[in-house]
Amino acid sequence: MTADVRIAVLIPCHNEALTVAKVVADFRAALPQAAIYVFDNASTDETAALARAAGARVIAVPAKGKGHVVRSMFRDVDADVLLMVDGDDTYPADHAERVLAPVLAGEADMVVGTRLEAHADSAFRRFHGFGNRLVRTVISSLFQTRIADVLSGYRAFNRRFVRSMPVLSQGFEIETEMTVFALAQGMVLREVPVPYGSRPEGSHSKLNTFRDGFRVLRTILFLYKDHRPLLFFGLIAIACTLAGLAFGSVVISEFALTGAVTHPSTAVLASALVLTALLSLATGLILDTVNRRSQELMRLLTDQILPSTADRSRARDDGPADKG
Structure with a gap:
């Protein structure tokens, strides 16, 4: 010690x-x-x-x-x-x-x-x-x-x-x-x-x-x-997108076969899921930018913290760099 x-x-x-x-x-x-x-x-x-x-x-x-x-x-x-x-x-x-x-x-x-x-x-x-x-x-x-x-x-x-x-x-x-x-x-x-x-x-x-x-x-x-806001909200966006595509495929298949949409609630749900995915992705991108700026500020503030006695002691032991 x-x-x-x-x-x-x-x-x-x-x-x-x-x-x-x-x-x-x-x-x-x-x-x-x-x-x-x-x-x-x-x-x-x-x-x-x-x-x-x-x-x-x-x-x-x-x-x-x-x-x-x-x-x-x-x-x-x-x-x-x-x-x-x-x-x-x-x-x-x-x-x-x-x-x-x-x-x-x-x-x-x-x-x-x-x-x-x-x-x-x-x-x-x-x-x-x-x-x-x-x-x-x-x-x-x-x-x-x-x-x-x-x-x-x-x-x-x-x-x-x-x-x-x-x-x-x-x-x-x-x-x-x-x-x-x-x-x-x-x-x-x-x-x-x-x-x-x-x-x-x-x-x-x-x-x-x-x-x-x-x-x-x-x-x-x-x-x-x-x-990790981008990955957090990105995972939500992926889940909503997949769910939206699954419900949407039912509506599209039905329309392609019959020329009509007989399940409008499914179409609304699919649209809502895709919109939620886009909103979640946008939220993640915005928060990720804000988070990066805050982390930069945190690093700057952390670097201003005075070194410990142990660090100062090691610096003294190392001495000045040899210029010879």
């Missing part, structure tokens, strides 16, 4: 009194140079007091939802590198340096500790593993890339990512939003396999399988519409 790099460990918690002190102690031992923050998300137990007693700085986030917590993290913590880890003691602290390494080396904007390669048999509740695989398959196909784990809560970020990402999600779909944002903005995403453990006896997941699963899929759909 570079000595002058400011590292912050961020631990979101909601009623994690059973595990938070151990998580703080483990990451303090693994990263003694890092500042430890616990973000208490409206806990009703002793989470905040136990975290404070373990030596962490506690920041209260009254609005319930992990998205609100991440927004507070990115807004309130000033550091060169941020390491986010859940407070349920399922992620290993001894892998922290491996997760941080690509960011510290300037090789990635975000690193995800992937869990699906090695995990305890009871680590995932019923349907959670299936849901994660479904989400990663959808994102991988939409963005033409390979993602191993979209929903992991073990992540490292550099200053560029933290200062440029607008956090819009409110709940557990925030991990999906971060992944989609990184892919859509052309940021470098790396994945590091980490073992994933089970919650200790008496600790319970706050994730609702169907409610939060629906919200994650909805987030994917909306974010893809925002970041």
Whole structure:
């Protein structure tokens, strides 16, 4: 680890009194140079007091939802590198340096500790593993890339990512939003396999399988519409065109054989579908142009973000170019 790099460990918690002190102690031992923050998300137990007693700085986030917590993290913590880890003691602290390494080396904007390669048999509740695989398959196909784990809560970020990402999600779909944002903005995403453990006896997941699963899929759909509007509306246009041609062929065949149209409603439906296809295509073209301009502006703003201490340190080590 570079000595002058400011590292912050961020631990979101909601009623994690059973595990938070151990998580703080483990990451303090693994990263003694890092500042430890616990973000208490409206806990009703002793989470905040136990975290404070373990030596962490506690920041209260009254609005319930992990998205609100991440927004507070990115807004309130000033550091060169941020390491986010859940407070349920399922992620290993001894892998922290491996997760941080690509960011510290300037090789990635975000690193995800992937869990699906090695995990305890009871680590995932019923349907959670299936849901994660479904989400990663959808994102991988939409963005033409390979993602191993979209929903992991073990992540490292550099200053560029933290200062440029607008956090819009409110709940557990925030991990999906971060992944989609990184892919859509052309940021470098790396994945590091980490073992994933089970919650200790008496600790319970706050994730609702169907409610939060629906919200994650909805987030994917909306974010893809925002970041890839031409393909999104283009697919709608293709579907409407094919349907319109199918219904229209019935009307045309009937007219060719009988010289009359006896199903005017089918003709109206075919015309409406084709018009919808044209409107959808035009919408996609307009939004794609607007999106490109907004991405250009985002890149310009992102480039104005001051480099991290690690980047400045590497620049000093490299020294001036040899002119001899």
